[in-house]
Amino acid sequence: MKIQDEVKQTVKKAVNKMEHEGGIKQVIWIGAGGSFGGFYGANYFLHQESKKLFSSMYTSGEFVYAPPKNLDQNSLVVLCSMRGTSETIDSAKVAKEHGATTIALYVDESDLVKVCDFKIKYESLALDESRLERVNGSIGLCIAMNLLQEVEGYDDFETAMKTFDLLDPIYRKAVDYTTPLAKEWAELNKDQKTIYVIASGPAYGAAYVFSICNIEEMLQLNSPTIHSYEFFNGPFEVTDKSKSIFQLLATGKTRPEDERALKFEQRFGGKKLYVLDGKEIGLDDIKPEVSPYFNHPIFSSILNNVYMRELSYATHESYETRRYMWKEDYK
The missing domain is CATH 3.40.50.10490 (Glucose-6-phosphate isomerase like protein; domain 1)
Structure with a gap:
């Protein structure tokens, strides 16, 4: 079924x-x-x-x-x-x-x-x-x-239901596309202790999970999650050429927020600024009326299974290790 x-x-x-x-x-x-x-x-x-x-x-x-x-x-x-x-x-x-x-x-x-x-x-x-x-x-x-x-x-219910059949093929194609890019990103960031993850709208949840579950829990690195609009209400003050910034560009109505943040990051950031665009990983293959709502599953899977893993390989830190989870009493 x-x-x-x-x-x-x-x-x-x-x-x-x-x-x-x-x-x-x-x-x-x-x-x-x-x-x-x-x-x-x-x-x-x-x-x-x-x-x-x-x-x-x-x-x-x-x-x-x-x-x-x-x-x-x-x-x-x-x-x-x-x-x-x-x-x-x-x-x-x-x-x-x-x-x-x-x-x-x-x-x-x-x-x-x-x-x-x-x-x-x-x-x-x-x-x-x-x-x-x-x-x-x-x-x-x-x-x-x-x-x-x-x-x-x-109104778009039938279109949305048919889109679920497209998700896995889109994801598999995106894995092939992003793996060599993720290897380069990981090598560049293997010595970083803090990685800022920035997103908005339908991709913000994927950024949050990438920060707390992938980078912090699995790799024990610092990773603030920043909303692309809220970036300009404080966090942009830490931007400089030494910072590692991972910017997600969502498809959908809030994309201009991401593009605005990226424009600033490109002015004042350095070579460790990285952009993962939803249009590059298959979201443009989905009909535009429902595409924004599939940002989360596609972004989250690529971030977890490609970018997090490649950073783990580059740092020689197993993503299966934990310092406290399941080991210390925190109930």
Whole structure:
């Protein structure tokens, strides 16, 4: 079964369940780390396209301690955890206590799938054999698109659903294109201790995950994530020729923000300024009416599986090592 069909069935069941309680009025996306960041594309899509359905994101820990007052039987809560992060499981329990309907995205079964009403299994973005339409970010986006279609209709729904079939071929082609470029970038930056990642709009979530999960967690390097517009409200003061800057150029309405930041970086930055353009990695092969919403899964996969790995090889630091995660007590 195609993932689009599986998601469609699950969303219909969730919406039908909620009809008896007055229907769905909001969706909340919850996760930790990459599972949290992976929902950025879904949340961004609903902010852009929905007129009625309120959408928000919470980290698992924050949701447990400070759930929103409007959390009730008209809320759909979508939670993601690869193996069952304890705070994410607790978030599902909080959602259920407030009467919300829940969907779990998971790789390995845990108490999360036992607590939630519905479940969808996804494939890890980090594994080469995983198909891009089946990673968590893609499934989250597919859920959002199906919710919009169910609740108020989405004019480009059929185009969007067909696009999921294009994602993996686009990704494989992009891997071949970017690998030699990433090798050069990694060699140039192998001695850097800080790498600034800058993006906006539909690509901002991919930048965030690249910083905190790839560069900081996996390679133990400093990596602030900076919004392309907010770059000019403080962060641009650190720009000079010694800095390593990784600028993402998204497709879509906010691209001028990225281009403005890049123009400044080109004036005052140095040879360690690097640009990854969504148009170069296949987003222009997607119909323009839906292309912006697929920035996140394509960028995230390339950043994780090409650029992070090449930097790991260049620094001779295994991206599988951790200093504290799974080793020290931080519960």
